[in-house]
Amino acid sequence: MDAADEAMLRKLQKELNAGTVALVLLAILDRSAEPLYGYQIAKRIEGAWQEGVPVKQGTLYPVLRSMEDNGLLWSRVEPSVAGPPRKYYQITDRGRVVLGSWRAAWARTRDFVDATLEGNVG
């Protein structure tokens, strides 16, 4: 694979991430029993990938903030010894409803893409 191919692969990965990162974050917060702060969420994502996380963890934070602005998440700030006060995020009822519809949309997309790749479409 030459450099140009690699660049295109990175571009695809970046676009895939952009489309799925909000869904992944929402799902993680839905599964979690207690509120999580940014670093914990980043750790969970890092732990779930087998090798090399393709998403830069700093890009998660603006997504968390915009989901909070849209009412999908709720946050509270607590002081921390390590650095600045921590922002703990929790999913809201509206977030759960939205997650349900996103989950369905994801399943449709995934099935469609899989079907195309297996040659069942077209």
Add this chain to the structure above:
Amino acid sequence: MASTVEGYLAELRQALAGQDPALVHDALYDAEDFLRSAVAEKGDTPESVAAAIDAYGSPEEIAAAYREAEASAAIVLRPPKRPAAATWYGRFFGVVGDSSAWGALFYMLLALATGTVYFSVVVAGLSTVLGTMVLIVGIPLALLFIAAVRAISLAEGRLVEGLLGVRMPRRPRSVGQTGTIWERVKGWFTDYRTWTTMLYMVLQLVLGIGYFTIVVTGLALTVTLFAAPIVQVLSDTTIIRSAEYGYYIYPWAMPLVMFAGVLALFATLWVAKGIGYLHGQYAKAMLIGTFERSAS
């Protein structure tokens, strides 16, 4: 690539230069949260810091992510920009609906008052501090004076942002400013912005006098030209007088004179808008500094 948390934050701040200060604040806050959490967990070694920075993403990448998030939110929040008028006279007279022109006009009037206060504070403060420097009270006085200068700098920034529409910081917290109270105080003296702010405050009196004069002249000209024909008709005397000669405005010229008064108002607004823009850039350069110091 930075090798310390402070260095990374400084780079991120640089990558976000020109963005909304509130956005910059949020982005720095998030980055500091992540990096300090990582350091707290894995130990404060150069390797763990480098690994955390690598996992977090390059300043350019992160800045781009915040810009995108801001852009998608801003479309909803920000009022639509007024479309520019198509014709030259439409543009010329459209300035009357331009809030930045009126804000600048008001700022120019206010500059005489703020300029007088700033000038007095600096001159009185500096001479007191220099005069008492040999005594022990000189030191607390000097600190008090510098603190006052920094507070006024922030207040003037709010005024400039409110009236001239130039983005100014809501908190002039410089990245990496940690340590004991004495180190911070030392930072005040070595920060070139403390000195450019003082210069700004002294010059504000000169500029304030000029700005005030320009606005008052423009408005006086407007009122005079607009009112002269009316007063002449009502009082039946000549308004424009020079020595013993009185100049009568002919009836055919009356609408022209009044129109000239209207033009003077619009011209004043345009001048105010232009000066407001220039002053905003100048204030930004003097009060925040156009380039960021790299963290040491």
